Every structure is written in C-alpha cells, then in structure tokens.
Amino acid sequence: MSYDLLLRNGRVVDGSGMSAFWGDVGIAEGKIVEVGKLRGSAQRVIDVQGQVIAPGFIDNHCHFDAQALWDPLCTFACYHGATTVINGNCSLGMAPSRPDDHYAVVSMLSRVEAIPLASIQAGVQDTWETIPEYLALLDRRLGVNVGALIGFSAVRRYVMGDAAYTEPATPQQIDQMKAIIREGISAGAIGLSFERNPTHHDLEGRLLPCNAASNDELIAVAATLAEVGAGTIQIGGNERNGVTVDLLTEIALASGRPVICRLGIEPSQERLDSYTQAMEQGARLIPMMPPFLEDPARWTINSVNNFDLYPTWRPVIASSPAEKKRAFGDPAMRDKLRAESLNYRWADTCVSIASLAKNQQLVGRSVAGIAQERGQEPLDAFLDLVVEEDLATVFMRDTGAHPEEKGAFLANRLVMPGLSDGGAHVTRRCDSHFSVHPLVLGPGAASPDPRASGSEADLRAGLRLRPARPRHDSPGTRGGPRRLRSSHGFAGRDRPRS
Numbered sequence: 001m002s003y004d005l006l007l008r009n010g011r012v013v014d015g016s017g018m019s020a021f022w023g024d025v026g027i028a029e030g031k032i033v034e035v036g037k038l039r040g041s042a043q044r045v046i047d048v049q050g051q052v053i054a055p056g057f058i059d060n061h062c063h064f065d066a067q068a069l070w071d072p073l074c075t076f077a078c079y080h081g082a083t084t085v086i087n088g089n090c091s092l093g094m095a096p097s098r099p100d101d102h103y104a105v106v107s108m109l110s111r112v113e114a115i116p117l118a119s120i121q122a123g124v125q126d127t128w129e130t131i132p133e134y135l136a137l138l139d140r141r142l143g144v145n146v147g148a149l150i151g152f153s154a155v156r157r158y159v160m161g162d163a164a165y166t167e168p169a170t171p172q173q174i175d176q177m178k179a180i181i182r183e184g185i186s187a188g189a190i191g192l193s194f195e196r197n198p199t200h201h202d203l204e205g206r207l208l209p210c211n212a213a214s215n216d217e218l219i220a221v222a223a224t225l226a227e228v229g230a231g232t233i234q235i236g237g238n239e240r241n242g243v244t245v246d247l248l249t250e251i252a253l254a255s256g257r258p259v260i261c262r263l264g265i266e267p268s269q270e271r272l273d274s275y276t277q278a279m280e281q282g283a284r285l286i287p288m289m290p291p292f293l294e295d296p297a298r299w300t301i302n303s304v305n306n307f308d309l310y311p312t313w314r315p316v317i318a319s320s321p322a323e324k325k326r327a328f329g330d331p332a333m334r335d336k337l338r339a340e341s342l343n344y345r346w347a348d349t350c351v352s353i354a355s356l357a358k359n360q361q362l363v364g365r366s367v368a369g370i371a372q373e374r375g376q377e378p379l380d381a382f383l384d385l386v387v388e389e390d391l392a393t394v395f396m397r398d399t400g401a402h403p404e405e406k407g408a409f410l411a412n413r414l415v416m417p418g419l420s421d422g423g424a425h426v427t428r429r430c431d432s433h434f435s436v437h438p439l440v441l442g443p444g445a446a447s448p449d450p451r452a453s454g455s456e457a458d459l460r461a462g463l464r465l466r467p468a469r470p471r472h473d474s475p476g477t478r479g480g481p482r483r484l485r486s487s488h489g490f491a492g493r494d495r496p497r498s
C-alpha cells in the first residue's frame with residue numbers, strides 16, 4: 001500500500017483503552033488507513049522517534065459557543081492536545097435565538113460562565129436564528145472540531161419568551177421544543193444539555209429557564225432523542241440540586257441514549273455505586289469527573305459567582321469595586337452577609353495569592369483557620385482580608401483529595417475524566433490541561449508533587465504544563481485578560497502563539 005504520509009517508529013495509543021504499542025501510522029487522503037508495522041511507500045515519511053501517536057483529546061464539557069465564532073481554534077483547549085470541543089453545556093447555547101433577542105442567550109452565557117459581556121459583544125458580529133443557521137456559521141471558519149449540544153435553556157427561552165424563567169411549559173410548548181430539537185439534531189447537533197443549579201442566573205438576575213422546567217418536562221424533551229435515534233445528553237448539577245439517580249435513570253431510559261452526569265471533583269463511592277445499579281437497569285450513565293486534586297479555579301471577590309445563591313450577596317458582588325468596599329465596611333450589611341453565608345465552605349476556601357507582604361503567611365491557609373486564630377467569624381476574617389488587600393486577594397478551594405483515592409476512581413472504566421469548562425470563567429480558570437494531567441496519563445506520569453497542578457509540573461517525559469499567566473487577547477478591551485495554561489511537548493506545535 002502507498003500512503004500520502006507515513007509516521008514511523010511511534011508509540012501508538014489508539015484510544016481504545018488498549019496499551020501503547022510500537023508501530024507506524026499510514027495516512028492517505030486525509031484519513032488514517034493503516035496502523036501497525038507498515039512496509040508501504042509514502043510521499044512523505046516522518047520518523048517520530050518514539051513519540052506518542054494518539055488521537056486528539058476530546059474536551060468533553062466546554063462553553064466555547066460564542067468564542068468559536070471569533071476563535072475557531074477554541075484556545076486554550078487546543079494547547080493541550082484537544083482536537084474536538086463539546087459545547088452547549090449546562091443548558092446554555094447561542095441558538096435558537098431570534099436576531100433581535102440574542103442578548104437573552106448571551107446574558108445567560110456571560111453571567112453563568114463568567115465570560116465578559118464586552119468580549120462576546122465585540123467578538124460576535126454574526127446573526128442567526130435557528131440551530132442549523134448557527135451551525136452553518138461555525139462551518140464558515142473551521143478550526144478544531146466542534147460537537148454542539150443543544151442548550152435547553154436557549155430552546156425554552158425561544159419558545160416561551162419571558163415565561164421561560166418561571167412558568168411550566170404547556171403540552172403545545174413542549175411539542176414546539178421537541179420540533180426544534182429534532183431539527184437541530186438532523187442539522188448536526190450532537191445532543192442535548194440540561195442542568196439543575198439554583199446559583200445559575202443571567203445578567204438580569206433571572207434563574208436559567210431549564211431550572212423552571214419540571215422533571216416530567218425534561219423527561220418528555222429527552223424522549224425526542226429516542227424518536228430520532230441519535231444524540232447524547234449532558235446534565236449539570238448534583239444530587240443536592242435535584243439531579244438524583246432516579247431522574248438520571250428516567251432521562252436515560254426515556255431517551256435511550258448515553259447520559260453524561262457528574263461524579264464531581266469530590267467523588268463518592270456511594271454515588272458511583274448508585275450509578276452502577278442504574279446501569280444494570282439499562283440506563284446508560286457516564287459519570288464525569290475532573291482529575292484534579294484541588295479545584296483549579298482561582299477567584300477574587302471581583303470575579304467570583306460562588307455566592308450567587310445568597311440574595312443579599314448577589315447585587316453586592318455584581319456592583320463596582322468602590323460599592324463593594326462600602327458594603328463590606330457597613331456593619332448592618334455585614335450582619336446580613338454573615339447570616340446568609342454561615343454554611344459556606346469557609347473550611348476549604350484557602351488563600352492562593354495574598355497581595356500584601358504582611359499577609360504572605362496566610363497563603364495556603366483556610367479562611368476558617370485564619371478566623372479561628374483571630375477569634376473572628378469566618379465571614380469577618382474573609383472580608384477584612386479582602387478589603388485590606390483592595391479586593392485583590394486570590395482564593396482557591398482545597399478538596400482534600402488524595403492521589404490514590406482519586407486515581408482509583410479514574411481507573412474505573414465507567415468513569416470519564418473531563419469537565420474542563422473550556423471557554424468559561426476565562427479570567428480565573430483554564431482547566432483544559434485535564435487531558436495531560438498525571439492522573440489521566442497514568443502511572444509513571446506523576447509530577448514531583450502531585451498537588452502541583454497549579455504550578456509547573458513534569459507530566460511525562462516530553463509533556464510539560466506551563467504555569468498560569470494572564471493573556472490579553474479577548475476581543476473588546478473591557479473584557480480583561482484570560483487565564484492561560486498551556487502544555488508543551490506536543491510535536492508540531494511546541495509553543496503557543498503569544
């Protein structure tokens with residue numbers, strides 16, 4: 001056989017789960033035609049000298065729906081070997097949306113996923129209405145492969161208008177939504193996304209429409225996929241928010257399709273066991289889990305939405321820095337903020353970066369621990385520090401996970417690593433490096449410090465994660481910098497453009 005391109009002497013990891021083997025890969029007319037010890041001739045031969053030859057990673061939970069229109073490569077996912085991104089998660093999406101109503105879907109995406117509104121408005125000039133029209137826009141400028149889920153909040157807004165945020169759908173409205181989903185799937189959308197999350201509001205403070213839908217409505221809508229015999233479903237949210245194993249099972253059985261659900265950054269064996277039991281009943285559940293030991297998100301009081309569940313907090317967090325400082329200094333306001341946040345995770349909320357020299361000893365310590373030492377309530381220790389550092393203190397969450405525990409979940413063939421949230425929370429996180437994380441790549445890939453996912457860590461001979469840094473490349477000058485993580489060691493693209 002003769003090839004256009006022959007890659008010789010590689011360690012082939014074919015993505016099937018089989019161990020790596022030494023071999024060659026033959027390519028003709030843009031497709032892999034043969035893998036093994038190959039003898040044929042080729043127009044071009046590259047000796048890869050023992051490097052890994054593998055399919056690109058699928059970044060399986062992303063929010064590049066708007067970004068893909070101005071940045072078809074969907075940076076920074078592609079810097080970690082992702083050749084496919086899955087968008088349209090958490091019930092969010094750009095379509096369907098009437099041309100004079102794009103703000104409604106953009107407002108949800110911007111607020112929930114912390115993508116600066118200024119960036120979306122500057123970056124997206126196109127207009128569209130239906131899902132097929134939006135998909136055609138993506139096809140106009142090709143970059144990485146995009147798998148587009150249909151975000152149910154966008155569909156509900158389109159059909160129900162302002163009632164979508166609060167009202168149940170009528171049987172006629174459900175029929176209309178199902179027709180839109182059928183049309184979207186036949187145009188190439190790869191499935192549907194739902195969510196249950198009481199903290200997810202749009203810029204106007206309205207809860208996402210998907211949260212106003214009853215379980216019965218979600219099950220009825222999911223059944224559309226059984227009718228078309230295609231698609232997968234991703235569901236955001238956890239047991240606490242109503243995403244019970246019973247609901248997941250009913251959705252999986254009604255749709256007859258795979259349902260990707262959450263195992264979470266703090267996985268529990270009990271939850272995995274309950275998924276396994278549902279699978280034995282015929283529900284095709286795929287639990288997804290971020291492979292990180294610590295939550296890679298970093299946040300300041302100016303970029304956080306962890307407190308959106310609390311009604312007094314929400315407008316304060318959304319206000320200007322000067323207004324925030326005034327509110328935090330007002331004793332009556334503090335009492336209200338304290339009362340609402342008594343159950344917040346102060347014990348695992350830690351200082352990641354302190355801006356003042358005198359506070360460097362607080363780095364790595366929990367807010368609860370600092371408060372105890374000072375004889376304060378956690379809320380007061382937290383706000384005193386935030387105000388003292390002019391709102392610049394960077395916080396993170398320590399999950400307390402151990403490499404062995406987490407590794408055992410990932411080694412389970414039922415569990416899928418992922419949930420990077422690529423394209424979301426761009427000022428404070430960039431987790432597409434899940435694909436090159438030591439726990440995903442397996443034994444022998446351990447970094448010198450397994451907790452070093454926030455710093456430069458050796459991942460495997462040749463693959464290295466660079467430290468995070470800001471990059472000022474968002475469209476719209478008011479969008480602010482994005483948090484950039486990149487890996488190097490991928491052949492053919494040794495370093496990202498900067």
Ligand SMILES: [Zn+2]
Binds near residue numbers: 061062063090236
């Ligand atoms: Zn999401």
